[in-house]
Amino acid sequence: MKKLINTPEREVDEALAGMAAAHPDLIRVEEPNIIVRKDAPRPGKVGVISGGGSGHEPMHGGFVGLGMLDAACPGAVFTSPVPDQMLAATKAVNGGAGVLHIVKNYTGDIMNFEIAAELAQAEGIEVASVVIADDVAVKDSLYTAGRRGVGGTVLAEKIVGAAAEAGADLKTVTALCQKVQDNVRSMGMALTSCTVPAAGKPTFDISDTEMEIGVGIHGEPGRRREALRPADEIVEMLVTPILEEGIFASGDRVLAFVNGMGGTPLIELYVAYRKVNEILTGRGITIARNLVGSYITSLEMAGLSITLLKLDDELLRFWDAPVKTPALRWGV
Amino acid sequence: MKKLINTPEREVDEALAGMAAAHPDLIRVEEPNIIVRKDAPRPGKVGVISGGGSGHEPMHGGFVGLGMLDAACPGAVFTSPVPDQMLAATKAVNGGAGVLHIVKNYTGDIMNFEIAAELAQAEGIEVASVVIADDVAVKDSLYTAGRRGVGGTVLAEKIVGAAAEAGADLKTVTALCQKVQDNVRSMGMALTSCTVPAAGKPTFDISDTEMEIGVGIHGEPGRRREALRPADEIVEMLVTPILEEGIFASGDRVLAFVNGMGGTPLIELYVAYRKVNEILTGRGITIARNLVGSYITSLEMAGLSITLLKLDDELLRFWDAPVKTPALRWGV
Numbered sequence: 001m002k003k004l005i006n007t008p009e010r011e012v013d014e015a016l017a018g019m020a021a022a023h024p025d026l027i028r029v030e031e032p033n034i035i036v037r038k039d040a041p042r043p044g045k046v047g048v049i050s051g052g053g054s055g056h057e058p059m060h061g062g063f064v065g066l067g068m069l070d071a072a073c074p075g076a077v078f079t080s081p082v083p084d085q086m087l088a089a090t091k092a093v094n095g096g097a098g099v100l101h102i103v104k105n106y107t108g109d110i111m112n113f114e115i116a117a118e119l120a121q122a123e124g125i126e127v128a129s130v131v132i133a134d135d136v137a138v139k140d141s142l143y144t145a146g147r148r149g150v151g152g153t154v155l156a157e158k159i160v161g162a163a164a165e166a167g168a169d170l171k172t173v174t175a176l177c178q179k180v181q182d183n184v185r186s187m188g189m190a191l192t193s194c195t196v197p198a199a200g201k202p203t204f205d206i207s208d209t210e211m212e213i214g215v216g217i218h219g220e221p222g223r224r225r226e227a228l229r230p231a232d233e234i235v236e237m238l239v240t241p242i243l244e245e246g247i248f249a250s251g252d253r254v255l256a257f258v259n260g261m262g263g264t265p266l267i268e269l270y271v272a273y274r275k276v277n278e279i280l281t282g283r284g285i286t287i288a289r290n291l292v293g294s295y296i297t298s299l300e301m302a303g304l305s306i307t308l309l310k311l312d313d314e315l316l317r318f319w320d321a322p323v324k325t326p327a328l329r330w331g332v
Numbered sequence: 333m334k335k336l337i338n339t340p341e342r343e344v345d346e347a348l349a350g351m352a353a354a355h356p357d358l359i360r361v362e363e364p365n366i367i368v369r370k371d372a373p374r375p376g377k378v379g380v381i382s383g384g385g386s387g388h389e390p391m392h393g394g395f396v397g398l399g400m401l402d403a404a405c406p407g408a409v410f411t412s413p414v415p416d417q418m419l420a421a422t423k424a425v426n427g428g429a430g431v432l433h434i435v436k437n438y439t440g441d442i443m444n445f446e447i448a449a450e451l452a453q454a455e456g457i458e459v460a461s462v463v464i465a466d467d468v469a470v471k472d473s474l475y476t477a478g479r480r481g482v483g484g485t486v487l488a489e490k491i492v493g494a495a496a497e498a499g500a501d502l503k504t505v506t507a508l509c510q511k512v513q514d515n516v517r518s519m520g521m522a523l524t525s526c527t528v529p530a531a532g533k534p535t536f537d538i539s540d541t542e543m544e545i546g547v548g549i550h551g552e553p554g555r556r557r558e559a560l561r562p563a564d565e566i567v568e569m570l571v572t573p574i575l576e577e578g579i580f581a582s583g584d585r586v587l588a589f590v591n592g593m594g595g596t597p598l599i600e601l602y603v604a605y606r607k608v609n610e611i612l613t614g615r616g617i618t619i620a621r622n623l624v625g626s627y628i629t630s631l632e633m634a635g636l637s638i639t640l641l642k643l644d645d646e647l648l649r650f651w652d653a654p655v656k657t658p659a660l661r662w663g664v
Contacts, residue, residue, distance in 0.1 A: 002523040002540065002599040004636060006562040011603060014563075022622050023610040057598035075598075122635030191334040208334065230338040231346075237609050263595040265388035265631045267409075268336035270350030271343060277353040290354050299597045302632060304336060 001200045008197035012054045012076055019061060023326045026065040030092065031085050035072045037062040040093045046164040046173045047071070047093030047256035050102040050157060051086060052109055053078040055196070056217055058152060059296045062327030069163035069325070070099075077196050077216045077299070080108030086116030090125055098126035098170035102156055102177060104149030128170055130177035132156055134186045134307065136241050137214030137222050148216050151259050151307035152184035154295045155319075158328065164320035176318070180309065185245050187238045188266050188305030189222070190215040190261060213237055217298045217305075218263075231268070235275040238306045243283065247310055250284030257307035257320060260294035264302050269293065272304055280308075284307065289319055335533045340529035344386045344408055351393060355658045358397045364414075364430070366401045366421045367393040378496040378505045379403070379425030382434040382489055383418060384441055385410040386556055387528070388549055391486060391628045394659030400493035401657070402431075407632070409528050410550045418448030420458060426559050430458035430502035434488055434509060436481030437465035450482075460502055462509040466518045466639065468573050469546030469554050480548050483591050483639035484516035486627045488649075490660065494626040494653035512641065514597065519570040520637030521554070522593060526630050529601030545569055549593075549630045563600065567607040570638045579642055582616030587651060589639035592626035597636050601625065604636055612640075621651055627659065 001056070005011045012033065020029040027035050040326030041047065050060045051073025060072035070093035075081035086304035092097045099120065103113045110131065117127040131143075140146055160177045168176070190212045203219035206212060211234070214222025228235075248254060258273045260266070273292050280287055288311055308313070322331030337343045344365070352361040359367050373379065379398025382392045392404035399581035402425035422431045431452065433445060435445045444464065449459040464483030465476075473480055492509045500508070522544045525534035535551035540545060543566070546554025561569075590605045592598070603626050612619055620643055628637070642649070654663030 002560060002634060004523070004563045004566065004596060004634075005603055006564055011599065014606050015599045015602040017605070018606035018624070021619075022602065022605050022624050041524075054599060055597070062598070191336070211334075228334060231336045232338055234336065262597055263632050263634075264336060265387070265594055265629065266394070267343065267347045267386060267631075268355065271337055272345040272350070273354050274346050274350035277350070283501070287353075292350070292354050297597065299599075300595050300634060302334060302336075302595075324662075330656075330664075332663070 001195050003197055005197055011197055012074060020324065025322065026326060032088060033074060034085050034089045034092065035064050036092045037064050037070045040070050041095040044096045044097050046168065046170050047095060048102065048161050048164050049089045049093055049099060049101035051081045052104050055299045056296050058327030063157050063263045063325050065325030066332065067165045067321055067323040068157055068328065071184060077198065078155060080106065080112050083112045083115040083119065086113055089121045090116060090120040090127060094125045098128065100160065100170065100173050100177060101127060101129040102153065102160065103129055103131050104153050105131050105146055106143045127169060128174040130174060130181060132181055134181065134184045136185050136245060137187050141216055142220040143218065149258050150188065150217055151186040151296050151305050152181065155184060155255060155276065155307065156180040156307050157259060158323060159315055159318040162318035183247060184307060184309040185242045185247060186305055186307040187241055188215050188261065188303060189213045189234060189238060190192045190301050190303035192263060192302040193219050194301040215303060217296060219298060219301065231271050232275045235272050236279065239276060239279050242306065242308050248285055248308060252282065253286045253288035253311045255289040255311055256280065256287045256307040257291040259296055259305045259307065261301040261303040262294055262297035263300040264304055266293065269304060276306060290315065333527050337529055339457065343529055344406060351425050351658065352565060354400035358656065358658060361425065364416050364420060366403055366405050367396050368424045369396050372402045372425045373427040375427045377427045378429045378500065378502050379427060379431035380434065380493050380496050381421045381425055381431060382586050383413045384436050385412060387631045388628050390659030395657050397657030398664065399497045399653055399655040400489055400660065409530065412438065412444050412510055415444045415447040416452065418445055418598045419451045422448060422452040422459060427467050430460065430494065432502060432505050432509060433461040434485065434492065435458060435461055435463050436485050436546060437463050437478055438475045449631050458502060460506040462506060462513060464513055466513065466516045467518050472550055474552040475550065482520060482549055483518040483589055483628050483637050484513065487516060487587060487589060487639065487641050488512040490655060491647055491650040494650035514637060515579060515642040517574045517579060518637055518639040519546050519573055520547050521566060521570060521633060522633050524595060524634040526594065526633040547635060549628060550653065551630060551633065563603050564607045567604050568611065571608060571611050574638065574640050575632050580617055580640060585614065585618045585620035585643045587621040587641040587643055588619045589623040591628055591637045591639065592627055593633040593635035594629035595632040597635055598625065601636060606639060620648065
């Protein structure tokens, strides 16, 4: 295993220490390993938090800051955070207007966020939750009842964070998050596996001529293993099932998000974006906004995912709103 | 070779088409493969251009836009662009106030930028050039007489671009670029090789237990090959030679840039940043600004480089100035 770490046990703590040292203007890191917006809690503002296993950087900690998350709870690599973290984050960002939990649909995350929500409610904090489950690849999976939560989470955090920043109440913010979930779909693929430091060996074996279509962000199996193909065909294989969901129609405006899994060069993501654009244009769908880069990763896995979000004026306005976080920043 | 491409021959063209489709508000792509700021030329503004082989994304094309580069010339992967590109870029950004060429010190880049500068001058455009040669690892290298130009280039492009945006004349902008070069030093290392698509096989062989200290951004040999060590020791091995340059002293303020080579997860870069911060703090050097991420890459190579730039008020002001490019954005 080749990693730039000291020991697997210390990796997450040391990365958090690095983040805290690099971005003291935006965030603070508190026990028990939560990343909190520097100026939280903000009185009267709905708090928005998320969390999940580490190894999907910059998600979620890189999205803490103005106009996005108020706090993030990073677990060990590819391991759910514990309820104590979610409870501490909920309390740290509670400004009296309630807290929204944005939860990716993995069994451990769901369970632990539920426990934390109950504990927080017992302490008098109003909590709402929305589950993101946007991956069309598989119906159930290794760690999931129902669809997995993937790239749509990044878009939900941005849009919902902007609404909370603008002063929307908990009910409105929650409904908006559900609206994102209802209008977003994703699918991914991998060329290579990644190696979880504590495991010390690749999560799965894959030959030099194969790819995994529909892979999960922990390297979970997808729809099928097959021979590597040219990028344009791969993009077709990901976009087609998304379009078959029945959400996207000619005349629609979408946000197209081409996401690198970690080990894929940006030059390849732009090759893919070119084809996404070509396919959607051919279907009469306009890409009104886009995001191209590695924003929800699987450590050093080579591969990509494609996410489409159907936009309306409200989603567009909150997407465009200012954001200032370690990993996403514009307008300020 | 596992790549998300169609053919090696089409990769750069298709990536440029993707960039043009993704960022029409910021850039345009013109023949013969140049990326130009959308509103160039701007009358009275010094034009700032750079270029080099592709595969180092987001450099340089991702840095074209307000407050940074006016144009970039991408060659084939790890291959210098041709003088025609640099000439076309120079003409495209010439607003009558002259054009600065920021050139990384590689023999092909130097030669071709020189030819382009002569051709542009013959057409009446005033051209100045600054060579970035910040890599302390080796004195000469496979593609270089003198030190290689690496991470310092990113910082130079940001700072110099801000000065040009603010209306500085060619002489001032050129002197500022030289000042960055005089105050910036870098060193990198690799855990794995990368594969140039046209070659189809890894640039170098390295065993599962070794690392290359002082590697170049094309996978050129560094100082030595040795056994993999913990991240903290690796950071020490990179920072120490930089500090031994005699530029950085107790009481100084620096910009610390921890750069991923492409295949290194962000979580590992923050582990490394933590140690950089610890070492510099211990030496009485203050990290006044930082940049942590993959900004000058070697395709999918795993590894990192560390760059330190000694700051003064002028450099700090231009670093903080607004920038709006595909890959770097703040303040707007």
